[in-house]
Amino acid sequence: MAVEILREKSRASVPEVTIGATKEEGGTRTHTITVGGDSALPFHHFEGEIKNRPVVALEVQDIVPQWHENLTKYYSDVIDNPGQWAKKCVEEYGADLIYLKLNGAHPDNGNKSVEECVAVVKDVLASVGVPLIIVGCDDEQKDNELLVAVAEATAGENLLFGNAEQTNYKSLTAACMVHKHNIIARSPLDINICKQLNILISEMNLPLSRIIIDPTIGGLGYGIEYAYSILERARLGALQGDKMLSMPVIATVGYESWRTKEATLSEEENPSWGDAEERGILWETTCATALLQAGVNILLMRHPKSVALVKKHIDDLMVSNNY
Amino acid sequence: MALTGLEIYKQLPKKNCGECGPPTCLAFAMSLAGGKASLDSCPYVSDEARATLESAAAPPIAKVIVGAGENSITMGDETELFRHDKKFYHETAITLRVSDALSDEEIVARTQKINDLVFVRVGLEYRVQAIAVENASGDADKFVAAVTTVAKNSGLPLVLISDNPDAIAKAIDIEGVNKPLIYAATNDNYETMTKLAIERNCPLAVKGDNLDDLASLVEKVVALGKKDLVLDPGARSLSRAIADFTQIRRQAIKKKFRPFGYPIIAFTTAEDPLEETAEASAYVSKYASMIVMNTVEKAHILPLLSWRQNLYTDPQVPIRVEEKLHEVGNVTPDSPVYITTNFSLTYYSVEGEVEATKIPSYILAVDTDGLSVLTAYSDGKFEADKIAGVMKKLGLEEKVNHRNIVLPGLVAVLSGKLEEESGWNVIVGPREASAIPAFAKTHFA
Ligand code: SF4
Numbered sequence: 001m002a003v004e005i006l007r008e009k010s011r012a013s014v015p016e017v018t019i020g021a022t023k024e025e026g027g028t029r030t031h032t033i034t035v036g037g038d039s040a041l042p043f044h045h046f047e048g049e050i051k052n053r054p055v056v057a058l059e060v061q062d063i064v065p066q067w068h069e070n071l072t073k074y075y076s077d078v079i080d081n082p083g084q085w086a087k088k089c090v091e092e093y094g095a096d097l098i099y100l101k102l103n104g105a106h107p108d109n110g111n112k113s114v115e116e117c118v119a120v121v122k123d124v125l126a127s128v129g130v131p132l133i134i135v136g137c138d139d140e141q142k143d144n145e146l147l148v149a150v151a152e153a154t155a156g157e158n159l160l161f162g163n164a165e166q167t168n169y170k171s172l173t174a175a176c177m178v179h180k181h182n183i184i185a186r187s188p189l190d191i192n193i194c195k196q197l198n199i200l201i202s203e204m205n206l207p208l209s210r211i212i213i214d215p216t217i218g219g220l221g222y223g224i225e226y227a228y229s230i231l232e233r234a235r236l237g238a239l240q241g242d243k244m245l246s247m248p249v250i251a252t253v254g255y256e257s258w259r260t261k262e263a264t265l266s267e268e269e270n271p272s273w274g275d276a277e278e279r280g281i282l283w284e285t286t287c288a289t290a291l292l293q294a295g296v297n298i299l300l301m302r303h304p305k306s307v308a309l310v311k312k313h314i315d316d317l318m319v320s321n322n323y
Numbered sequence: 324m325a326l327t328g329l330e331i332y333k334q335l336p337k338k339n340c341g342e343c344g345p346p347t348c349l350a351f352a353m354s355l356a357g358g359k360a361s362l363d364s365c366p367y368v369s370d371e372a373r374a375t376l377e378s379a380a381a382p383p384i385a386k387v388i389v390g391a392g393e394n395s396i397t398m399g400d401e402t403e404l405f406r407h408d409k410k411f412y413h414e415t416a417i418t419l420r421v422s423d424a425l426s427d428e429e430i431v432a433r434t435q436k437i438n439d440l441v442f443v444r445v446g447l448e449y450r451v452q453a454i455a456v457e458n459a460s461g462d463a464d465k466f467v468a469a470v471t472t473v474a475k476n477s478g479l480p481l482v483l484i485s486d487n488p489d490a491i492a493k494a495i496d497i498e499g500v501n502k503p504l505i506y507a508a509t510n511d512n513y514e515t516m517t518k519l520a521i522e523r524n525c526p527l528a529v530k531g532d533n534l535d536d537l538a539s540l541v542e543k544v545v546a547l548g549k550k551d552l553v554l555d556p557g558a559r560s561l562s563r564a565i566a567d568f569t570q571i572r573r574q575a576i577k578k579k580f581r582p583f584g585y586p587i588i589a590f591t592t593a594e595d596p597l598e599e600t601a602e603a604s605a606y607v608s609k610y611a612s613m614i615v616m617n618t619v620e621k622a623h624i625l626p627l628l629s630w631r632q633n634l635y636t637d638p639q640v641p642i643r644v645e646e647k648l649h650e651v652g653n654v655t656p657d658s659p660v661y662i663t664t665n666f667s668l669t670y671y672s673v674e675g676e677v678e679a680t681k682i683p684s685y686i687l688a689v690d691t692d693g694l695s696v697l698t699a700y701s702d703g704k705f706e707a708d709k710i711a712g713v714m715k716k717l718g719l720e721e722k723v724n725h726r727n728i729v730l731p732g733l734v735a736v737l738s739g740k741l742e743e744e745s746g747w748n749v750i751v752g753p754r755e756a757s758a759i760p761a762f763a764k765t766h767f768a
Contacts, residue, residue, distance in 0.1 A: 001539040001582075006573045046566050220626060221444065223668050225633040229407040236405070259757050261675050262444065262625065272442060274621025282597060286604045286626040290634075293565075293608040305597075313561070313601045321566035323534075 005323045007047035010239040013039035015209045020131025021158040030129030035297040036248035045320045056299045058095035060085045062120045063104035068264045070277045083127035090128045093304035099133045106137035114149045135162040144171045151175035173204045186214040198244045213247045219256030220287040231294035254302030257284035285309045326379050328356040334372040383576045387551045390480025391501040396452045398612035399586035410637045416452035416613040422459040423469035434476040436619045445671040449628040455615045458485030466490045474499035488515040495523050517547045530555040541582040552585045568610040586612030607631045641693030642667040652683030656724040659684045659767045664691040676759035689713050696731045707740035
């Protein structure tokens with residue numbers, strides 16, 4: 001009996017966003033990364049095009065982070081050297097991109113000067129050929145100053161900068177406009193604010209093809225289902241032609257996963273939860289694989305083994321399933 | 324899709340005799356539409372009309388029960404493609420495989436390991452649901468011996484995997500085996516398997532080679548009179564399985580395509596157990612009602628069960644804890660008091676960290692309708708006067724000797740007003756729960 005395959009027709013697709021610029025394009029990256037372009041729900045190759053595979057970025061910081069030992073042991077030889085750290089992430093751990101968080105600029109974390117941060121960024125750019133995602137230190141005032149300077153110092157590289165938020169998006173948007181970078185628009189688990197922020201940013205004339213949205217995720221076990229449903233709704237909206245919800249999505253999977261006790265509590269402390277490291281790896285991996293089904297395009301992660309698992313998982317999902 | 328009163332009325336005999344209770348056929352149709360009457364009350368309804376009405380009233384995806392008693396599993400009976408449209412109802416049953424090629428001791432050990440897969444987190448208990456005994460040896464006696472050992476050592480419902488109907492028939496008769504899921508009816512054996520499933524009144528899995536094949540096979544099995552089925556489209560790779568499961572769910576819900584109106588069973592294929600867990604997480608997301616898998620490690624199963632629990636929560640109802648003075652550890656009148664909201668994720672994050680301080684403490688969970696600290700604050704549900712009122716109502720004064728409370732750092736702005744309203748000394752705590760241990764060390768150690 002021939003089953004008639006049900007194919008949903010999309011009216012629109014997710015815009016493509018390209019991060020990075022090669023020498024010919026005015027930058028110094030060895031290659032660029034393009035995300036988005038989906039004209040169907042995640043991995044529905046049978047009814048549309050999943051143009052670009054989702055990508056994984058590994059996180060690097062400009063100061064030694066207070067991370068769990070099950071993470072830091074993979075970076076112990078390089079953790080105080082952002083350039084070498086980034087290089088290891090790319091060469092040994094297969095990161096598609098580097099997610100550089102300039103945490104040391106925060107007044108509570110050493111208050112690094114803008115010049116010092118620019119030097120770190122340049123060092124990382126010189127150490128790896130992949131494009132960078134750069135975010136500030138979560139201090140509004142400092143970030144405005146810092147990110148504008150970094151955007152200027154890296155003009156032509158076409159990087160991805162975050163985070164623009166509803167209360168503070170103008171200076172970063174302007175910097176991305178002038179120096180030709182892409183922007184992360186971050187909204188607090190609220191689809192209306194997500195849309196509103198995209199409108200505000202595009203009203204400043206930054207093209208939609210330069211915006212990546214971060215609707216904020218909850219970690220596995222800590223509200224991930226809210227994010228899952230918001231992402232599903234946003235992607236359904238995007239495919240139906242809602243331009244202001246249509247951008248590719250980025251998710252802070254590593255950050256949300258590694259602050260949970262499920263990812264970090266030792267087996268001695270709770271024998272009924274089993275081996276701590278594998279649990280941590282899978283806590284991060286499951287957070288990523290769950291969100292992939294809701295449409296995430298860029299995953300920001302921390303554990304090298306989680307990255308390997310997720311990349312394999314994406315390989316398997318990218319195999320055509322057309323009928 | 325429920326029928327309207329008028330649609331039902333068209334199918335009734337229109338005698339208006341009143342024997343069904345209401346005076347007219349139309350009134351009876353209205354009661355039926357409202358779910359307040361049963362079609363059985365009308366003695367005159369034709370068989371044809373009955374069939375039409377029953378099939379229209381049937382849920383798009385049948386409810387199938389595996390096992391009996393308190394451990395039984397309900398699968399299917401789903402109505403949505405996306406959880407935000409309403410909710411998903413019956414959690415994916417995580418089923419662990421036991422091969423009959425193992426030795427008896429190995430089977431006992433593995434079964435016990437499966438029994439131990441019970442987790443407590445955020446005040447909930449997570450469990451795996453079933454054991455699949457597989458006739459990997461191809462030998463009927465070995466299969467029967469393995470099922471006997473598993474049934475003796477576990478109360479979990481069983482899935483019996485064999486292509487040998489005789490082996491399955493014998494296994495069903497073993498003591499402790501109760502309404503197992505028979506896996507599977509195939510093109511080669513469906514007549515015997517269906518007959519067996521009907522005779523022993525067990526749910527039956529139907530395995531096709533692809534969607535077309537599955538649909539034909541289901542029709543044949545249904546024609547033989549078997550209706551509690553579980554579907555396996557034969558997909559054994561991640562991408563194909565996601566597509567097939569999506570088609571099955573869509574066809575059932577959007578088109579009411581009957582052959583696909585049953586729950587789905589998935590099988591993992593990745594050999595590495597971590598990869599396998601990742602694979603299974605995708606099947607949880609995409610409509611599997613049961614997943615048969617190999618790993619029995621706690622560290623692998625806990626993340627998977629957590630995702631399942633999260634996905635199947637009701638999106639309309641924020642999960643919350645009771646508004647009360649919760650005790651962490653052996654509290655005394657000198658114990659510190661932390662204030663937070665009754666949104667369960669917020670509460671359990673705080674509780675976990677307070678536990679980690681190893682200092683017995685009280686946590687006062689204020690009823691904010693299940694909203695987190697910031698959301699509740701901006702919604703006016705976490706205000707100084709309200710918090711002070713709850714402190715009073717719950718008799719905090721009598722519980723502790725001191726007059727200090729810890730307020731979440733995110734609402735530090737409330738501290739002055741709260742001191743005024745309550746007369747207590749307010750200590751502004753950290754913004755994130757994760758900073759509580761360091762905070763407690765400086766303040767309470
Ligand atoms: S018993 Fe049947 S025929 Fe008589 S009124 Fe009721 S519905 Fe109509």
